[in-house]
Amino acid sequence: MCGITGWIDYHQDLRDSSSIIEQMTATLTARGPDAKGTWISGSCALGHRRLSVIDPENGAQPMIKQHESGTYALVYNGELYNAPELRQELISRGHTFKTTCDTEVLLVSFIEWRESCVERFNGIFAFAIWVEAEHKLYMGRDRLGVKPLFYQADEGVFLFGSEPKAILKHPDVEPEIGAEGLAEIFLVGPARTPGHGVYKQMKELRPGHLLTFDQSGLCITCYWKLQSEEHEENADETAKTVRELLIDTVERQLISDVPVCTLLSGGLDSSALTALTVRHYNKRGLGQVNTYSVDYVDNDKHFKAHSFQPNADAPWIERMVEELGTNHHAITFDTPELVQSLKDAVFVRDLPGMTDIDGSLYLFCHEIKKGATVALSGEAADEVFGGYPWFHREEALNANTFPWALAVPLRKSLLRPELAAAIHADEYVADRYQEAIAEVPHLPGEDAQARKMRVMSYLNITRFMPTLLDRKDRMSMGAGLEVRVPYTDHRLVQYVFNIPWEIKTYGNREKGLLRKALEGLLPHDVLYRKKSPYPKTHNPNYLNAVRAMALERLDDSSSPLHQFIDAARIREIAQSEEASSNLPWFGQLMSGPQLFAYLLQIDWWLTHYKVKVTL
CATH class of the missing domain: 3.60.20.10 (Aminohydrolase, N-terminal nucleophile (Ntn) domain)
Structure with a gap:
């Protein structure tokens, strides 16, 4: 790279x-x-x-x-x-x-x-x-x-x-x-x-x-875009094809003249890639596979299960390391490092981004780089195979907007009214959504439910997935680490795009088809583990730090945030119960701590880059 x-x-x-x-x-x-x-x-x-x-x-x-x-x-x-x-x-x-x-x-x-x-x-x-x-x-x-x-x-x-x-x-x-x-x-x-x-x-x-x-x-x-085609194979044949495509993809992406490793969270996607890597290494006598995971100081003390993150990763990582015999490296970061990484991530991305999710990945990649130059990651499996909650919730499927934009009214309420008017907030998001759904290649004769699921798949692959791919590239390359993403192989993406939803959700499970395709490669309990997102810190010290820093910037009349943000509204949120929640209540993609961190990133970006704003 x-x-x-x-x-x-x-x-x-x-x-x-x-x-x-x-x-x-x-x-x-x-x-x-x-x-x-x-x-x-x-x-x-x-x-x-x-x-x-x-x-x-x-x-x-x-x-x-x-x-x-x-x-x-x-x-x-x-x-x-x-x-x-x-x-x-x-x-x-x-x-x-x-x-x-x-x-x-x-x-x-x-x-x-x-x-x-x-x-x-x-x-x-x-x-x-x-x-x-x-x-x-x-x-x-x-x-x-x-x-x-x-x-x-x-x-x-x-x-x-x-x-x-x-x-x-x-x-x-x-x-x-x-x-x-x-x-x-x-x-x-x-x-x-x-x-x-x-x-x-x-x-x-x-x-x-x-x-x-x-x-x-x-x-x-x-020169290329997703195409809608009739899917002719039954569930068993489909699972076999997915398995073959994934094996071929992983083996192609393991080619390198420098050390390769895998990122291992203990979830379905990363565990599958690691298992296929170990199998490939064993067949060729290439030695032990190095795996890496990320966690945070005191997460074991503060973690509380909820619908978005039903269980902690650590026990599942141990389960897979023992099962596969990898040489595992567990990387742990503390709150001060995570707070500092918010600024580092802005300079890597040249824009404010996904706050601690960006910053922790940047830190993680720096640690991985000490032992490897290339890594395989399970990024994009949820977009391709339909793993996110919004694939399975009627309010998201019927929202007539991006599922991750359901809280645009809340986002808009954080802005100064004159700014919201100047950027035509409601119309802007609506126009972007209409542009996106106008691209969807519908299949003649599809029923309403099939059309709905095709739209959701298309939006995830062409609008949400690029967000995560950009994050992965920018944070990893900012550390001089090449991260490969096998689930984005275009042959696999095109094939899965046309699989009927009832086969994708085989066994009435999210990503049921992928689970079926991987049978025999992973232990049953890992194969059917409920999805857990990228790990974040649950340490209240992080919330306290970013909230205090954001309020400090709002107390400074020279902060460029004052041009855009309703400071009184932010202070109100800072004192609310939602502010301490790790649930993604703000705009579907942000928790309370992430809101304060995002404001800090915007402030640093505008200041450091000397951004000129013209309306």
């Missing part, structure tokens, strides 16, 4: 401005701590930071290749899991290779098949290729959006980067937000709208899309 950035400018010779691309590249050092490189040719400047995973001795970027059709320059972030097959096909077509890395496979694939090469890729990627003969830039992003890619375009000028910070480093770019950016932060966030970069003029290339830029301007096309 890596960090990429670039600058196209048809108005000047960029060879005279090499320091700028070097500074843009330097902002991505955490993503690629092993090597750096830049390449400049007249109108194009490319930058790259490398995290070496495959063929560490070679594969330096930007990668330049001469072909009979001219010069091609590539910067690339990601992994192609079918690189060996592609390499063989390209060799059969007369191409030769100087390295064993997938970077060269991607570049030669483009030379051979041009933009249609992405349709052959199985992997996670964000890339940019400059074709010197055409004076043109080509960019692509993977189907589900695992790897990030932001850009900003003006007349004859184009900037891009794996993260906004690379673009913001350019001297002509100002960190500015308008009404849409504020709506994304205060209403939609953290489940932000695909394609929005939040900053004015900055956008995100959407998953499954290609972009070209030349002197005639910008062109964006979609």
